[in-house]
Amino acid sequence: MGLTFPNESAEYRAARERLLAREIELRRLTEAVARERRALPPGGAVPEDYVFEVAVDGATKQVRLSQLFAPGKDTLAIYSYMFGPERERPCNMCTPLLDGLNAAEPNIRQRLSLVVVAESPATRLAAFAAERGWRNLRLVSAAGNHYNRDYHGKDAHGDTTMLNVFRREGATLRHFWGTEMAHTEGDPGQDHRGLDPLSPIFAMFDLTPEGRGDFYTKLSYP
Numbered sequence: 001m002g003l004t005f006p007n008e009s010a011e012y013r014a015a016r017e018r019l020l021a022r023e024i025e026l027r028r029l030t031e032a033v034a035r036e037r038r039a040l041p042p043g044g045a046v047p048e049d050y051v052f053e054v055a056v057d058g059a060t061k062q063v064r065l066s067q068l069f070a071p072g073k074d075t076l077a078i079y080s081y082m083f084g085p086e087r088e089r090p091c092n093m094c095t096p097l098l099d100g101l102n103a104a105e106p107n108i109r110q111r112l113s114l115v116v117v118a119e120s121p122a123t124r125l126a127a128f129a130a131e132r133g134w135r136n137l138r139l140v141s142a143a144g145n146h147y148n149r150d151y152h153g154k155d156a157h158g159d160t161t162m163l164n165v166f167r168r169e170g171a172t173l174r175h176f177w178g179t180e181m182a183h184t185e186g187d188p189g190q191d192h193r194g195l196d197p198l199s200p201i202f203a204m205f206d207l208t209p210e211g212r213g214d215f216y217t218k219l220s221y222p
Helices: 010-038 094-108 122-132 200-205
Strands: 051-056 059-064 075-080 113-118 138-141 162-169 172-178
Touching: 051 122, 075 094, 094 113, 094 122, 094 200, 122 138
Parallel strands: 075 113, 113 138
Antiparallel strands: 051 059, 051 138, 075 162, 162 172
16 A cells, blocks of 8 residues: 555545556656657767856956866756846846756766856856855856857847757767757647756646746745
8 A cells, every 4th residue: 555644535545546656657758758868869069169258256268168068077068048138137037947056056067067158248147146146057158159049049039048968079069959848839828848857946836736827936036
């Protein structure tokens, strides 16, 4: 017999057992999708070693894409942050997501490198990171290159959300995978949910009676 809780009805237990079976099915499907992702054939070679800018102690310096890979790590994830110079403040949805990634980054770096790019100048990004208390995330400026346009962090209407994963194979850098679902239409009553696997916020809401509803994150709350 599985778990039971105090004073639950037989109707509740039967429904919960059916849901548990579906949750196990979802777990297996999630792992199957992850296996298929890992088995993708080689992606396209990166067309150039993009030059970014990073702020260090109030000054800026250039850093190439190939230098964003940490020593001993051959996988690099780049999050395109919706914080271009035309925005007074950064994206309400991206920022809380990055709050969580900042906290998780010391764990993430054990397996791969994580970098955040945005179109704003490097000094502006560094100032906001300090304001937000991000001590772990690396933020670099893509203002002077075509990275975001090539890898769908920017379109004709401005900056967009995207996370891309790259793999280093000797001297060759290849694109491995990107959050393409973030650029599709959601099902009725949903947005695209393309970055949900990275969000503990919405995963938590999905466990509650209220669900996520039409909630969208904000930079701050009353």
